[in-house]
Amino acid sequence: MSGSGGWWRQKSTPAKVETYTRWSFHFFALIEVVSIGLPLFGEMVPWVAASLALVVAGHAVVCAVTAARALDWTLGRREQPVHMLWTLGAITAAVAVMAIVIAEHGPSGDDVDTAAGSVFAVVLIFGAGTFALGVRSRRRMYSVVTGFAVGAGLVAFAGRPGPAALISVLVVFLGGGFLAFTSAFSVWLLNAVYELDEARETRARLAVAEERLRFGRDLHDVMGRNLAVIALKSELAVQLARRGRPEAEEQMVEVQRIAQESQREVRDVVRGYREADLGVELTGAQGVLEAAGIRCEVSGEAAGLPVDVQSALGWVVREATTNVLRHGDAGRCAVDVRVTRECVVLKVENDGVAAPSGPGGSGLAGLRERLAAVDGTLEAGPVGDGVFRVVASVPLRMSEVMA
Incomplete structure (x- = not known):
């Protein structure tokens, strides 16, 4: 350069x-x-x-x-x-x-x-x-x-x-x-x-804050009632145990059941928060980038992929979109999804890169960890004059692809 x-x-x-x-x-x-x-x-x-x-x-x-x-x-x-x-x-x-x-x-x-x-x-x-x-x-x-x-x-x-x-x-x-x-x-x-x-930076911060509020609200809805029931039944079990009543054991069994159910519900909430649907992320990325004045072209088909693969690639799209908005001065962004018999390849490419940036950022490191869970790989870096490319590849067996 x-x-x-x-x-x-x-x-x-x-x-x-x-x-x-x-x-x-x-x-x-x-x-x-x-x-x-x-x-x-x-x-x-x-x-x-x-x-x-x-x-x-x-x-x-x-x-x-x-x-x-x-x-x-x-x-x-x-x-x-x-x-x-x-x-x-x-x-x-x-x-x-x-x-x-x-x-x-x-x-x-x-x-x-x-x-x-x-x-x-x-x-x-x-x-x-x-x-x-x-x-x-x-x-x-x-x-x-x-x-x-x-x-x-x-x-x-x-x-x-x-x-x-x-x-x-x-x-x-x-x-x-x-x-x-x-x-x-x-x-x-x-x-x-x-x-x-x-204003653009403020909008990005508000979007993050809104997502945190949503997660907090969902977690409160799941845990609030169950914790209240656990507290009441635990207190009742203590009173029954002091009186030597056999019903105390039943109350503690019920507390154990509610605690296990709460644990399962929390995992569901966190899983829904952490998992990303590839199709939804592609549509959202195109809308957000075009709203910011960046021409975005999306090609390929994301339907039929396994859930864990879609989740990992969805996070790649989300992180790449964030980097395009926050770094450089992009005017164009292209997202391409290609599915073959051996693997699925996601490529995100944008112009307007301010300076050469290596693959050592914390965001890209997190994506590599997510892709490693599905045996995937990630390549990221400048490929031309002011052009940055992110390529994620996940091995795929055709039997895993839903018809």
Whole structure:
């Protein structure tokens, strides 16, 4: 697995979206430098162009740092970067004023005025869009964009005619508003992805909790009445034994019978909880995976297999489905059951494996123990670029297969 590709595949879906969002904001800083910093050298004298380009590059770096810290704040990983926001605002205002000063008092020429005007508008636009990341509500975001536009108008009116200043206000307002909207939407999308991922994990935990409650309820229903009867009959036997009554022996025989019956019923409950029907597990796995947005294809026939074989293979399907949901970023999963004269083979294959994982996990170890009870074997591991395969094989005699 290549280094760069492996680094990307190791990330979960929310982490991928976050990485994309972060580098999008960093790319905005690169666009600012490339779009207005580099063209200055063809329109101004070298020393003025170099000075202004250096200032623009510094402003772009401050925007990138502010965007990164503001994104951490929106994700709840740090406090609001208030000082960084004020620093960005001050630097943006300084660069804008510098551009106006160069346009009015620097070298003459239309190219110089155009370049300085571009610097003036673009730094205010990127400054407003980045600053909007550091505020929470829409009203404050609108206030930020409006404030940058009004500031642009005040600075422009000091050195430009009225129509040109109004155009500057409009350009800054529209451009800053667009970047602010883009920033807010990107943050909203990132938060939504994290919330959906958390909801999926919560749903899995609730399913486990519901199964535990069901098992506890079944066990209580079986044992509650029988234990109460055993306690009463044991107390009665004690009283009869103290009086020398022969009925005490009959009561203890009855207690023994109820205890043996309770033991049998508990085994039935545990067996029903631990055994898994292969057909039911295949249907359930397909439904759960497709509900999670993973395309699942099930092929083969599971009917007619011995109960113990179905139970062992059903647990393989259950564990493999859990691994697909919890690990990696699968988009496709294929489950295939093949029955021959010698054996039955179950194969589960999925893509989106984050990193190579060996067969030493506790879940796979438990499956090997279950399969060993029916003389079965288990193979699990990566088989290609981001593909993981689990193959369970159980020997089978045709006389065991029900017609």
